[in-house]
Amino acid sequence: MSGANSMADYWSTLDVDLHLTVDSGAGRRDGLERALREAIRDGRLAAGTRLPSTRTLAAELGVSRGTVSAAFDQLIAEGHLVARQGSGTRVARTAGAVAASHSTNHRRAEPVSIRHDLRSGSPDLSRFPTTAWLRAARSALDRAPRDAFGYGDPRGRIELRTALAEYLGRTRGVLATPDQIVITTGVQQALRLMGRVLAASGNPVMAMEDPYITQFHAAVRGSGPTVVPLPVDEDGAQVDRLNTAEFDGVHAAVVTPSHQFPIGSTLSPARRQELAAWARAGHLVIEDDYDGEFRYDRQPVGAIQGIAPDDVVYLGSASKTLGPGLRLGWMVLPPRWVGPVTEAKLLADHHSETLGQLTLAELITSHGYDRHIRSSRLRYRRRRDLLADRLISRAGRPLTGFTLSGIAAGLHALVRLEPAGLSEAEVLTRATEYGLAIHGLSDMWWSPAGTEHRPQAIVVGYGSPSDGAYPAALDALVRTLSWT
Incomplete structure (x- = not known):
């Protein structure tokens, strides 16, 4: 801490870490009032934040307790702070509105009144299996090795990769070993990684379904490849067009065979076989298994990867089954693509977060995920x-x-x-x-x-x-x- 002769003093509260500059030239009380007022106005001191006691703050700043009390009293009078018996002094709940009234350049956009939300893209987050997730997290943490909390394999935790290899084989017909799986933050990152790897390998042209998720198109284009639209109808992607002159030079195609978004079609059996044959002829299919677990008229359609495992990259995530906020997805790669994609993942973010991976692995192996x-x-x-x-x-x-x-x-x-x-x-x-x-x-x-x-x-x-x-x-x- 600086002494009273310094131009500025700095302090950190006991409740929050906050860098506060007190201008000694303005007078100790005025300087403290101004510093606190500015911290509230710019959001560094949020509504409801409890401030240190006057005795603690006075000791931190090297000023008298009376100076701090006087500054608090002034800010209470202005409506920035509130003081209640037993709960100390806090930033007022209305402080944000008081602060905004001092800014003549701030314009607020009127919020759209949404009372009912039927937009696509998310499960019912109110039904997240909190109890099962907490139980799995406790069990996973009890058994976690020490190295789980350090930098790890760019492919992800072996516990989750092992659990996914068994689960995807059992439920989606995917043929994979743990060594072929790379954990990602979701399908969007997986597409970016594949785009970078394909572009670097001299295959910079990809086909993608149209219509499709627009952010996914942007992710692939931003990673390097040129994208060619692949039309979709009631039988899924029109894969016969991949063999036409229009698609000369296309090395890879991104498709959603199980349930296309947004058309909702399932790739017909004849087209599945045609797509697998196109892949075996020296091309790569990137299979986005979009909400493939949720089939209502019969058993879920198996993954294309199961009939052409050496030529299909399988993509999945927990976004529709649990929630997108977990940021957990996976890629099942043909052996020749594991090395390049692992390197791309290392350069992108080293590896996905660990605790969620361990918890999901436990949830899968305990069959809580199935339930x-x-x-x-x-x-x-x-x-x-x-x-x-x-x-x-x-x-x-x-x-x-x-x-x-x-x-x-x-x-x-x-x-x-x-x-x-x-x-x-x-x-x-x-x-x-x-x-x-x-x-x-x-x-x-x-x-x-x-x-x-x-x-x-x-x-x-x-x-x-x-x-x-x-x-x-x-x-x-x-x-x-x-x-x-």
């Missing part, structure tokens, strides 16, 4: 059925102007709008009026060609609302689509 997926599959099937029932009729009257598709699997459905009914733009406008958040299909096409022939549709995600919020969200959707 969670089975219960989730039943819950989402009920939601799928309720969605279909509600869109068939309203108060006994049939709803018209659209058709529902892509509901055999996954966490979303496609509502195709008929030309005689509402347009996509009109539906999205009406949805806003009812406080409903949904996605339009138009935003998910990424190639400019043939826009006039593309269907108008909305993508309805039935995974993210809680059980309690889902019925009201469906009410808003029905009102949005009811145009007669």
Whole structure:
């Protein structure tokens, strides 16, 4: 700590670490008031933060306790601080509003009023298996070796890679050893890694489904390769086009055979065989197993990787089964690609975080992951059925102007709008009026060609609302689509 003759003093509170500059030239009390006021205004002292006692702060700064008390009293009078018996002095809950009133250049954007969320891309986070996850975490930490908390193998923890090799083989028909698996932060990172490796190996052209997740397109393009759009229809990706002149020079193709996003189709058996043959002919298939665990009409479709393991990179994640916030995904690689991808992962971020990997490994080996997926599959099937029932009729009257598709699997459905009914733009406008958040299909096409022939549709995600919020969200959707 600096003495009283310094131009500035610095302190760290007992409750929070905070660098506070007190300008001695302004007078000790005025300088302290100004320093605290600025710390509150710029957010370094957040609303509700408890400040040190006047005695502690006076000792930290080398000033009298009376000086600190006087500064606190002034800021309490201004509404920046509050003092209550037994709870000390804290930053006021309204301090942010008080601070904002002093800024004439700050403009606040009015928030959009969203009361119902049927956007795709997320499971029901309120049903995260907290108890099972905590139990698995405790068990994993009890057995974790010391080196688990240091820098590790860029491929990820051997515990998780071993558990995934068994699980993916048992449930998705994937053929892999732990040495072929690389743990990532999700499918998006996996696509970036593959893009970098392919570009570096002299294969800078990839095919990707269109429509598809736009962030994934951006991830691949940003990693180096040129991307060629691969059209999708009711039977999945049009893989026969990979053998045409349009795709000369394409070395790899990213596909979602189990349940395409956003169309919702499953790759037909004939196309699966054709895609596997294309891969064996010297190409690489990158299989995004998008919500493949959630199939409702029959057993989940097995992975393409299982019929062409030497020519398919399999991608999966826990984003749809548990939650995207875990940042846990995986790649199953043909042996010749393990080394280059591991090197790319090392350069990207060294390795994914460890504690989540150990916990997921324990959850899988204890079969808690299986139990969670089975219960989730039943819950989402009920939601799928309720969605279909509600869109068939309203108060006994049939709803018209659209058709529902892509509901055999996954966490979303496609509502195709008929030309005689509402347009996509009109539906999205009406949805806003009812406080409903949904996605339009138009935003998910990424190639400019043939826009006039593309269907108008909305993508309805039935995974993210809680059980309690889902019925009201469906009410808003029905009102949005009811145009007669």
